[in-house]
Amino acid sequence: MIITGRTVLLGDNISARMIYPDEGNKSLNPAEMAALLFNGIGDTDHPRSNVDDIIVAGRNFGIGDNSLPAIMALQAAGIRGIIAVSFGRYFFRRAINHGLPIIEAEMPGGLAGGQQIEINLSGGKISFPGGEKFFQPYPDFILRIIEAGGLIPSVTAGVSRR
Amino acid sequence: MPRRKIPTKAELIQLQKLYKTDEKIAERLGNISPQLVAYWRRKKNIPKHSFPKFSRQEIADLWERFGDDYRCGLELGISKAAFYNWRRKYGLKEKPAFLKLEQLELDLGGPSKSTGRKANYGHQTITQKILAETAGLERVEPGEMIEAEPDLALSNDNTEQVIRQFLSFGLSYVWNPNRIVIALDHNAPVSSLAAAEGHRAIREFVKRQNIKYFYDVREGISHQLIIERGHILPGQFGVGTDCHATSYGSIGAFATGIDTEEMAAIWATGKIWIKVPPTIKIIINGRMPIGVFAKDVILFVASKLKCDGAVYRAIEFNGNAVSQMSISERFTMTNMAMELNAKAAICSFDTITRRYLSGRTKMPYRPALPDKDALYDETYEFNIDQLVPQISCPDKVDNVETVADRAGLPVDQVVIGSCTNGRFDDLRIAADIIKDKKIHPEVRLLIFPGSREIYLEALKKGLIRALVEAGAMIMSPGCGCCTGLHQGILAAGERCLATTNQNSRGQMGSPEAEIYLVSPATAAASALRGVITDPTGYFK
Numbered sequence: 253m254i255i256t257g258r259t260v261l262l263g264d265n266i267s268a269r270m271i272y273p274d275e276g277n278k279s280l281n282p283a284e285m286a287a288l289l290f291n292g293i294g295d296t297d298h299p300r301s302n303v304d305d306i307i308v309a310g311r312n313f314g315i316g317d318n319s320l321p322a323i324m325a326l327q328a329a330g331i332r333g334i335i336a337v338s339f340g341r342y343f344f345r346r347a348i349n350h351g352l353p354i355i356e357a358e359m360p361g362g363l364a365g366g367q368q369i370e371i372n373l374s375g376g377k378i379s380f381p382g383g384e385k386f387f388q389p390y391p392d393f394i395l396r397i398i399e400a401g402g403l404i405p406s407v408t409a410g411v412s413r414r
Numbered sequence: 415m416p417r418r419k420i421p422t423k424a425e426l427i428q429l430q431k432l433y434k435t436d437e438k439i440a441e442r443l444g445n446i447s448p449q450l451v452a453y454w455r456r457k458k459n460i461p462k463h464s465f466p467k468f469s470r471q472e473i474a475d476l477w478e479r480f481g482d483d484y485r486c487g488l489e490l491g492i493s494k495a496a497f498y499n500w501r502r503k504y505g506l507k508e509k510p511a512f513l514k515l516e517q518l519e520l521d522l523g524g525p526s527k528s529t530g531r532k533a534n535y536g537h538q539t540i541t542q543k544i545l546a547e548t549a550g551l552e553r554v555e556p557g558e559m560i561e562a563e564p565d566l567a568l569s570n571d572n573t574e575q576v577i578r579q580f581l582s583f584g585l586s587y588v589w590n591p592n593r594i595v596i597a598l599d600h601n602a603p604v605s606s607l608a609a610a611e612g613h614r615a616i617r618e619f620v621k622r623q624n625i626k627y628f629y630d631v632r633e634g635i636s637h638q639l640i641i642e643r644g645h646i647l648p649g650q651f652g653v654g655t656d657c658h659a660t661s662y663g664s665i666g667a668f669a670t671g672i673d674t675e676e677m678a679a680i681w682a683t684g685k686i687w688i689k690v691p692p693t694i695k696i697i698i699n700g701r702m703p704i705g706v707f708a709k710d711v712i713l714f715v716a717s718k719l720k721c722d723g724a725v726y727r728a729i730e731f732n733g734n735a736v737s738q739m740s741i742s743e744r745f746t747m748t749n750m751a752m753e754l755n756a757k758a759a760i761c762s763f764d765t766i767t768r769r770y771l772s773g774r775t776k777m778p779y780r781p782a783l784p785d786k787d788a789l790y791d792e793t794y795e796f797n798i799d800q801l802v803p804q805i806s807c808p809d810k811v812d813n814v815e816t817v818a819d820r821a822g823l824p825v826d827q828v829v830i831g832s833c834t835n836g837r838f839d840d841l842r843i844a845a846d847i848i849k850d851k852k853i854h855p856e857v858r859l860l861i862f863p864g865s866r867e868i869y870l871e872a873l874k875k876g877l878i879r880a881l882v883e884a885g886a887m888i889m890s891p892g893c894g895c896c897t898g899l900h901q902g903i904l905a906a907g908e909r910c911l912a913t914t915n916q917n918s919r920g921q922m923g924s925p926e927a928e929i930y931l932v933s934p935a936t937a938a939a940s941a942l943r944g945v946i947t948d949p950t951g952y953f954k
Contacts, residue, residue, distance in 0.1 A: 391561070404679070
């Protein structure tokens with residue numbers, strides 16, 4: 253399974269509440285959720301992500317509670333995948349269980365925002381302009397979940413095949 | 415002729431474990447009759463050794479399914495020779511006629527005879543060993559993702575959501591009704607109409623699915639029941655839809671909390687994916703000073719490691735202080751480890767665990783012990799010789815100070831109980847301090863025994879009477895106000911001293927209420943004085 257997209261760079265310790273502050277908005281409308289993405293970062297010129305982006309972040313991405321709305325907002329905004337050095341515990345599990353590809357890898361410092369990169373999930377390879385980065389590839393059962401779009405759809409598909 | 419020394423209870427249990435029947439024990443001791451051994455046993459309340467019994471149907475089904483003595487024996491937890499004897503007894507001599515799918519898979523690299531813990535692979539922690547065993551792999555490395563079948567799938571009041579998700583798959587039966595445990599504890603007894611409807615739906619589902627291990631609101635807190643009734647055993651892998659499932663590490667099992675959606679997937683497929691966590695080793699040495707308890711020790715550890723100290727990692731508790739702790743104290747430690755964001759927390763198996771489990775389970779188990787050269791992510795070493803009672807202040811568990819620092823603050827409510835500190839020894843500590851005195855008139859003291867068994871024992875030993883006479887309220891065993899649902903909600907500005915495990919804002923009601931986490935001794939001493947009090951002076 254291969255995903256491609258343009259990079260969006262973020263720093264360390266981006267908590268789930270920074271990704272999606274849900275205090276004002278309790279609706280689960282994808283368009284509204286996508287509009288609020290990264291509103292918690294606070295910076296006026298925080299990254300505006302577009303459809304087909306791949307987030308590249310530092311340590312502890314998505315820590316703290318409230319990870320589920322953050323994942324839903326990321327998916328609503330059309331984010332294709334996330335590469336970070338490390339993730340919050342709940343964020344990691346829930347992202348995969350909702351079909352969001354999420355990779356633990358440290359990208360080289362020279363990587364710029366807006367560059368086209370390609371992630372080969374089954375091969376464990378990230379290709380970017382000027383280099384390649386390898387990570388532990390996903391096993392089959394994780395690929396099945398991501399391809400199906402989440403744990404629940406993959407179980408449903410498995411059940412109906414039976 | 416000198417009189418024969420009568421063996422102690424522990425010796426007799428040990429003998430029974432080795433020699434099983436009274437006749438064999440008598441033979442071993444020499445010169446006495448089996449009837450005398452039986453008499454000693456009855457005097458010491460030791461039940462007769464019961465050999466596992468398997469029905470013909472059970473043996474025939476397994477034989478039909480696997481057609482291999484070793485594999486069938488593994489399923490039942492007996493040796494291949496024992497399985498062979500069983501099937502000969504029932505006259506199953508021929509190999510099954512058809513090659514079954516499981517056998518085919520077996521040949522295609524499934525669990526083979528060489529797997530298992532006997533082989534010495536080296537460098538493995540308890541976590542790695544347990545996860546490798548459940549996934550049917552030779553060994554696993556931290557960071558690796560595996561798919562495993564849990565030995566225990568626990569859910570509590572949120573079973574309602576699991577059921578709804580499970581039914582949406584369109585399946586009629588759950589994967590394995592004997593590995594599913596459902597215990598209603600959060601809302602026990604129910605406090606709202608919506609919760610009552612939820613409980614009714616759960617009870618109907620349980621009946622339809624033939625789930626044997628269903629504990630209704632009367633029984634107590636799920637985590638306590640799991641350990642008490644032997645639903646998880648050393649070396650096993652368990653999951654629960656409550657984050658404090660880490661508590662089962664107290665008997666040497668790997669257990670962790672999961673989402674309700676994942677639980678529904680387990681009910682449907684029997685599988686869950688899990689990332690093998692690296693392990694932190696926490697060595698605790700020294701002797702617990704008077705007035706200091708396991709809760710103080712773990713709060714001290716929390717103050718050093720902080721709340722993000724163990725994110726996505728497993729903890730192994732080690733050291734001579736831990737090896738002297740009872741299962742109840744280890745329970746407190748592994749329960750609170752969740753507040754360090756640990757994936758699991760494990761105390762390794764030893765004679766204390768073995769003694770605790772004897773009589774609680776008939777199933778054989780294979781404990782996992784760490785290799786001597788196991789590789790740990792980090793190692794911490796603490797000495798508790800000089801430890802004083804600790805208190806976790808609002809809003810975070812790792813905001814820990816000594817009780818003496820906060821002494822004198824007035825308290826409105828004191829809660830003793832919950833899965834962290836609701837066991838018999840906790841109640842006894844509290845009762846010993848409170849006995850024959852009266853609690854402060856402006857303090858509400860709520861006691862939540864962990865389970866019906868603990869409640870009954872406390873009743874028999876007179877603890878309940880001592881507590882009620884002093885002015886305490888005994889609540890039904892359950893999670894009660896710890897979850898902020900009912901039974902003792904706090905108003906704005908109130909201060910609560912609790913032996914529970916979480917003190918985040920609004921945990922027990924109003925966000926403006928303050929929750930302090932302490933040991934049962936500190937809680938009891940403070941209830942008497944009406945202000946936060948160091949309990950050391952109450953122990954002579």
